[in-house]
Amino acid sequence: NAGVTQTPKFRVLKTGQSMTLLCAQDMNHEYMYWYRQDPGMGLRLIHYSVGEGTTAKGEVPDGYNVSRLKKQNFLLGLESAAPSQTSVYFCASRVSGHLTSDTQYFGPGTRLTVL
Amino acid sequence: EDQVTQSPEALRLQEGESSSLNCSYTVSGLRGLFWYRQDPGKGPEFLFTLYSAGEEKEKERLKATLTKKESFLHITAPKPEDSATYLCAVQAASNTGKLIFGQGTTLQVKP
Numbered sequence: 474n475a476g477v478t479q480t481p482k483f484r485v486l487k488t489g490q491s492m493t494l495l496c497a498q499d500m501n502h503e504y505m506y507w508y509r510q511d512p513g514m515g516l517r518l519i520h521y522s523v524g525e526g527t528t529a530k531g532e533v534p535d536g537y538n539v540s541r542l543k544k545q546n547f548l549l550g551l552e553s554a555a556p557s558q559t560s561v562y563f564c565a566s567r568v569s570g571h572l573t574s575d576t577q578y579f580g581p582g583t584r585l586t587v588l
Numbered sequence: 589e590d591q592v593t594q595s596p597e598a599l600r601l602q603e604g605e606s607s608s609l610n611c612s613y614t615v616s617g618l619r620g621l622f623w624y625r626q627d628p629g630k631g632p633e634f635l636f637t638l639y640s641a642g643e644e645k646e647k648e649r650l651k652a653t654l655t656k657k658e659s660f661l662h663i664t665a666p667k668p669e670d671s672a673t674y675l676c677a678v679q680a681a682s683n684t685g686k687l688i689f690g691q692g693t694t695l696q697v698k699p
């Protein structure tokens with residue numbers, strides 16, 4: 474079991490370029506999440522998905538798009554990168570909506586720099 | 589508005605010097621409070637979930653407690669390997685699982 478994996482680990486973009494971050498989980502989890510982590514700000518939710526084919530906005534969705542075409546994968550896209558999107562991005566997944574399975578498991582992160 | 593505040597921002601301890609980290613929260617209907625550990629350059633690692641006031645959970649030198657307004661992470665006789673950033677998060681009563689995180693407490697334990 475690899476758990477939650479993220480690709481790539483590091484990336485440098487120029488302003489206006491686009492890219493896609495990939496999150497994959499092999500735990501058959503229904504729920505998946507994308508967060509960004511900035512110094513002094515804590516982890517903030519960008520978008521999330523409660524199942525294959527579904528997506529919803531989180532706290533800071535502007536400038537990002539997501540897709541969940543397969544249950545095990547959750548993609549985060551930046552169509553036109555801006556320096557304000559320089560951050561560390563984390564993906565997380567969770568089993569379901571049952572009370573005893575609320576725990577989110579996080580991936581190792583992607584460090585993105587936008588110049 | 590749901591909010592989580594952690595204190596202190598940073599804590600330096602000598603090996604063996606016990607202390608506590610605080611997590612104060614306001615949330616519309618608490619479904620769960622989570623503690624994570626994060627090492628530099630890595631993703632958060634799950635430690636505990638607390639669901640109701642009065643609940644306590646322990647793991648090695650760590651003990652988490654919960655009241656209606658705050659949670660404490662007690663560290664007993666810490667070792668240098670306990671050095672990390674500790675994150676607190678709350679989940680409101682909705683079923684989407686969205687977590688609201690605090691800014692974290694960075695703990696350094698010196699030998």
